[in-house]
Amino acid sequence: MITDYGEQRQRSLIFDYFGSDARIRVLRRAETFGAAVFVVDFDRGPRNFRTLGSFGAGAQVTEQSSMDLLYPARLVFHYERLMSLSFAMSARSINALLLGVGGAAMWRFMQAYLPDCAPTLVDSDETIVATARRWFYLKHRVVLEAAQRFLAGSSARYDVILVDLYGPGGPAEIDEAFWVRCLDALAPGGCLANNWADFAVNPKVRPMADSLSAVAQARGLEPIFVTRRGFRDNLVQYVPTVPEIRADCVTDVLERLVRERHIPDRGRGILENCIVGTAFPIA
Ligand SMILES: C[S@@+](CC[C@H](N)C(=O)[O-])C[C@H]1O[C@@H](n2cnc3c(N)ncnc32)[C@H](O)[C@@H]1O
Structure with a gap:
């Protein structure tokens, strides 16, 4: 009862x-x-x-x-598939930093499709990590720490950094210093991708996305934004450091990912009906 x-x-x-x-x-x-x-x-x-x-x-x-449940390594959410493109936007994928573990979807994907890429997992909530171990097949060490603190205390470099930090009130508070540390933590040729949920309606998102763009542009890097038409889905903001990776070659990026990593369904649908640009997609 x-x-x-x-x-x-x-x-x-x-x-x-x-x-x-x-x-x-x-x-x-x-x-x-x-x-x-x-x-x-x-x-x-x-x-x-x-x-x-x-x-x-x-x-x-x-x-x-x-x-x-039948294909645990396949990414269910469209935004996670978009984030996976960052593995083909980076010059190499020897290691990756996953900030925000949740139900470990990106980790399972990496295990299956990028087994040669060493992941570092960071999440601040012990219960969520224990839940991922019990119910979502997570079998990897997780650093139990706020992402902000982790980056402030680390000098490691990563080829790919995936930022997916959400709490009950929406995105974690992320300031300019965090983005500076994230970009500092990229290995040469590396790529960062950040997920923005509810970007069209949550007023907190735009200033944080602009702050990432400003930090990137100050280093001569051009961010790329991808979302599905309709603005109801998530928005992914990438900062590739390879100069040849630009908004107009995102289709080539997907082709590379499919070719090199044998992505399910040959990546069909990932970029379908998507808007790709270099600026936040709504005024
Ligand atoms: C949307 S989930 C991440 C989903 C994940 N990308 C996956 O592959 O399944 C968001 C996670 O961010 C974590 N989180 C929120 N704020 C954080 C912070 N400041 N530092 C570290 N983790 C944080 C939450 O505990 C939660 O597990």
């Missing part, structure tokens, strides 16, 4: 969102993250998914990470 009415309400919100036949595997508070998180299994036609979700402001359900 459920005696905690807060929990009962959260369960009913999960069923409203994922359907009444969804199976809630776990629902618990993640202290550092600052909200309740949950794991839910659900079906969409013949496909079965497992999602790590959380509650945002106003008890809103937010999907943090998702896994196809």
